[in-house]
Amino acid sequence: MITGKRIHLRAIEYEDLPRMVEWRNNPEIYNYFFEHEPTSLAMQTRWFEKYMSCQDEKLWIIEDTAAHSPIGTIGLVNIDWRNRKAEFGRFFLGNYRHCGYGSEAESLILRYFFDYMNMNRLQGFVFSDNTHVLNLHEGFGFIHEGRFNQYIYREGGYVDIVCIAILREHYLSEKTQKIISQYI
Secondary structure (H helix, E strand, O other): OEEOOOEEEEEOOHHHHHHHHHHHOOHHHHOOOOOOOOOOHHHHHHHHHHHHOOOOOEEEEEEEOOOOEEEEEEEEEEEEOOOOEEEEEEEEEOOOOOOOHHHHHHHHHHHHHHHHOOOOEEEEEEEOOOHHHHHHHHHOOOEEEEEEEEEEEEOOEEEEEEEEEEEHHHHOOHHHHHHHHOOO
16 A cells, blocks of 8 residues: 555455446546447446556556545556656546545655656656646656647547656655645
8 A cells, every 4th residue: 555644556356346336437537548339347447457467557547535535546667677768547536536636646646656666767658738737747856758639539639648758857856745745
């Protein structure tokens, strides 16, 4: 378990799958997925069984420590152990957005990624209109590396994607360490 002040990150269990189906079928959440189709419990179970044998992903349930209640998911995908990099992904909060839980979850992931896994580069891909998430990442030292124009078709039109990344040297900066220390 990865523990912060108000939340912890724990392994996903079979018991979490119904809640994950509910989250994944929520329009406020799936609107920021790159792909979406309605998800059933059977589909989520097949995904989970495949995930359990995967070596290039780490996913966690974000849980409110006081309430012992799952509030979202967060993960590292496409882990490249040789080149010491990965993508930040599968990050969403159910009904707990804009409460500071996202910042705490991100600080826990960054600490785990750089300190425990000893990695060098974490990148992510964010919808250009998702300014809240872009601002969250920028606050931790992520930089914009590029933009993919009209990359995803969503709600009748194409949306741009912003490529962001943080390197170990940015993670180790005094500014980022000060932000992370607020949550640990």
